[in-house]
Every structure is written in C-alpha cells, then in structure tokens.
Amino acid sequence: MTNTATFTTLITGASSGLGAELARQSAALGHDLALCARRTDRLDELATEIAASNPSVTARTYALDVTDGDAVREVFRTADADAGGLDRIVANAGLGKGRKVGSGQPDANRETAQTNVLGALAQAEAAMEIFRERNAGHLVLVSSVSAIRGNRKAMATYGATKAFVANLGEGLQSELLQSKTPIDVTVILPGYIESEMTARKEGDDGKAKRPPLMTSTEKGVQSMLTAIEERKRKAYVPGWPWRVIGALLRVAPLTLVGRIN
Secondary structure: OOOOOOOEEEEEOOOOHHHHHHHHHHHHOOOEEEEEEOOHHHHHHHHHHHHHHOOOOOEEEEEOOOOOHHHHHHHHHHHHHHHOOOOEEEEOOOOOOOOOOOOOOOHHHHHHHHHHHHHHHHHHHHHHHHHHHHOOEEEEEEOOHHHOOOOOHHHHHHHHHHHHHHHHHHHHHHHHHHHOOOEEEEEEEEOOEOOHHHHOOEOOOOOEOOOOOOEOHHHHHHHHHHHHHOOOOEEEEOHHHHHHHHHHHHHOOHHHHHHHO
16 A cells, blocks of 8 residues: 655664664565665665565665764755655664673673664654754654663673663653654564564674574564554564563563563
8 A cells, every 4th residue: 555645764774683673674665765874885775675665755865874973963854855754764773783891892782872872863853853843743753662671791782772762752752742843753673573783693602592482573563564554652573472571571570571571
C-alpha cells in the first residue's frame, strides 16, 4: 500500500542492519528517504536497490558521522531543504562496542558513549529544531531493552548509553504533552534483532557471542515500523516476548537481573 501524499523519512545509521532494513520497509510504504551514514558506498548501493524495487520513491544519501554535532545539524537541514520538509527523523545510528569497566581497555566504552549519547543528543537537537520551527514532525529514538536495568561487564556502558536515549525521549514527550505541541516522539526498545551489531557483539574475552531469543532482521524491523507508524510513545520490539521480559526486568531483584544479562 502506497501513501498518496509525499512523506519523507530521514534515517541515520542506514548503511546496514536495522537502519538499512527500516529504509527498505519504509520505501515499501511509499516513503521518500534521506539515508545517512559514514559508509556512503553502502548507502549508494541501498539507494540503488530501493529505486529498483520502488520506482516512485526518492532516496537521497548523505555522508554523516553523528558524533560531529555541527555536521548533524548541517546534514539534517540540507536533507530537509532537499525534500521540501522532513516528516520523520529516525535517530538509529549507534555503536555496540564494550569492555568491562576498569578492564584497562577504555577506548571501546568511550567510543560507544560518544556515539550513543553525544551522537543521539546531536540528532535530537537538530531534529527538534527543525520540527519546532514547523510545529510538526515525528522524532524516533532507537534505544534498547538493555536500557531498563543496569548491565554487567561488557554490556555496562552500552546499556547506560541506551538508558540516556530512553530518558531523553521520555523527557521530550513530557514537555510536548504539557505544551500541547503537535510533535511526536517515539522511543523504540529493540530486543535481540539480527544485525551486524548483534552478530559481532563481544564478551569480555573479545569473542563474538550470539544472544538468545534472536529475531530476524525483517521481523524485528517490521515490528519497529508498525510501532513507528502508529506513533507510539514507547514500544518494545518485537512485542513478544520483550514486553513481558521488560516488565519482569523492571521489578526483578538486581541479583536476578545480573544473571539474565
């Protein structure tokens, strides 16, 4: 089913994984796209693929490192002008590196924090600036179920950064509700969805580990896009089993949480 009106979605971290699949599925709905990532060769390949599958859809590509706040603002503004107005911005770019805090290997945690915290904040700032000027728009912040409670070892920093993203989104929602501003903010908390990030998730020994309850990229992103299209304030994706797991994690004793994550 194709939208009759032009609708443009900007997606960061669109060169692979959840971002690339979200672009494909958004294009199938008829959304024009602004695709952002550091790896422009992959973006161009994705744009070509989307154009072949959805001839009526326009997919523009932009080189972007979200840790450069000035670049984020400039690229978002350029994409907004190119599209004649962005309707939705999905702050999806993120990093999943990590080591146990105090292991003597702080670089991976520092890089993750810079991308997931400062990068997410830069995207929210640039997106909300555009939407406030227009008094309309939809910001989507991609967090994680790891944001619910503290995480152990190599996941500690990653989970903390995603808690920042979720808290930022909820703060914006509270403000917009109180002021009755017609801008929507959605916080997405994915469970384990297949992607490059989950495929190379490392433990303290530096070896890749595959989490349990893994969902395919297509199914996971379909659940994400459903929640986004419905403009939900918060959504665990896929809903099953992560809504249940999320509720349990919130009330479980820390000793039990530690065994789970």
